[in-house]
Amino acid sequence: MSIQQKIKALAKQNANEIIEIRRHLHQNPELSYHEYNTAKFIAEKLKAIGITPTEGIANTGLVALIEGKNPSSRTVALRADIDALPIIEANQIPYKSQNNGVMHACGHDVHTASLLGVAKILNNIKEDFEGTVKLIFQPAEEVAPGGASLMIEAGVLENPKPKSMLGQHVAPNIPVGKIGFREGLYMASADELYVTVKGKGGHGAMPEMLIDPILIASHIIIALQQIVSRNANPKTPSVLSFGKFIANGATNVIPDEVKIDGTFRTLNEEWRWDALKKMKKMAEGIAEAMGGSCEFFIQKGYPFLKNNPELTRRMKHNAIDFLGEENVIDLDIWMAAEDFAYYTQVTDACFYRLGTRNEAQGIISGVHTPTFNIDESALEIGAGLMSWLALTELAEK
Numbered sequence: 001m002s003i004q005q006k007i008k009a010l011a012k013q014n015a016n017e018i019i020e021i022r023r024h025l026h027q028n029p030e031l032s033y034h035e036y037n038t039a040k041f042i043a044e045k046l047k048a049i050g051i052t053p054t055e056g057i058a059n060t061g062l063v064a065l066i067e068g069k070n071p072s073s074r075t076v077a078l079r080a081d082i083d084a085l086p087i088i089e090a091n092q093i094p095y096k097s098q099n100n101g102v103m104h105a106c107g108h109d110v111h112t113a114s115l116l117g118v119a120k121i122l123n124n125i126k127e128d129f130e131g132t133v134k135l136i137f138q139p140a141e142e143v144a145p146g147g148a149s150l151m152i153e154a155g156v157l158e159n160p161k162p163k164s165m166l167g168q169h170v171a172p173n174i175p176v177g178k179i180g181f182r183e184g185l186y187m188a189s190a191d192e193l194y195v196t197v198k199g200k201g202g203h204g205a206m207p208e209m210l211i212d213p214i215l216i217a218s219h220i221i222i223a224l225q226q227i228v229s230r231n232a233n234p235k236t237p238s239v240l241s242f243g244k245f246i247a248n249g250a251t252n253v254i255p256d257e258v259k260i261d262g263t264f265r266t267l268n269e270e271w272r273w274d275a276l277k278k279m280k281k282m283a284e285g286i287a288e289a290m291g292g293s294c295e296f297f298i299q300k301g302y303p304f305l306k307n308n309p310e311l312t313r314r315m316k317h318n319a320i321d322f323l324g325e326e327n328v329i330d331l332d333i334w335m336a337a338e339d340f341a342y343y344t345q346v347t348d349a350c351f352y353r354l355g356t357r358n359e360a361q362g363i364i365s366g367v368h369t370p371t372f373n374i375d376e377s378a379l380e381i382g383a384g385l386m387s388w389l390a391l392t393e394l395a396e397k
């Protein structure tokens, strides 16, 4: 039996257990930075397989090593994120969230269950490969500063240092059975903007006595959108969206201040910082020129995500070998952000997508929605493929 056949057989054999693990996690979601029971559960599952993890990294993170023959020769790291979101689950399923108001709506339960499946599969065949597979269970992907940066600070990419790193993410827009890759730039940086515009409120009938912060904020939004349309290189994807505009006045009451919150995303670090600087200057200048003032606060988010081209090409090639040409697709740029980006800045890394959609079963909701769910047959594929990709990368000289 070839290694690939062994992996496929083990993935199939363990599929039900991986589904059970996913359901347990789905039923017991925990918010970013608070994944205490999740971490305990992961540690128990690893110990049951015979792997002793290092626990408590960046508080609720874990790292485990599966050592094949000649373990110090090379290392490949695999990452799963473990946190959930503040969403009230609307799915009527037997394994619905029991932690009210918290939901695994981004599929991190799927990533964690898959990686535990990988642990089971690879631990079973460690006589068949050379090198070390490092499993990284990372907390807090969903909330800045992001668990990835904290795990890197805590040293998860040292001792042993991986030659390359893989991460997978569920894809509700890709049919189950298919996998997506993209070489190079894939996901955006994302920064949050919190702008407070101050004026002088009063009776709407006497504008000459007031400094209208609603009008100032309106000018600011239009001017900032023009920074995107006039200053950004048209070849660099950029998006600015304001989703919050709070002016708590009335038909005849002008408020003292207005709050506008937005997000700025792009795929170029230099332009990212240049744009943020221009926006702040523009907003403050407009407010001042109109007699008011403006506090422009930038909550720095994740950087852009860049897949190492050579590694991604190899992984795509090996995924085709595992799943067939018809099941491996090319991805478009995605303007969402992901803290896996931090790993891609410091090591050769590849972040790919695992199809989880099943239209016939009505499984079509996007991530971060109360009805997000997956076709669970994706778990066998996710665990099997990741095991295979890790070993092909270890075998690569």
Ligand SMILES: [Zn+2]
Binding pocket: 106, 142, 367, 368
């Ligand atoms: Zn998410």
Ligand SMILES: [Zn+2]
Binding pocket: 106, 107, 108, 141, 169
């Ligand atoms: Zn996610």
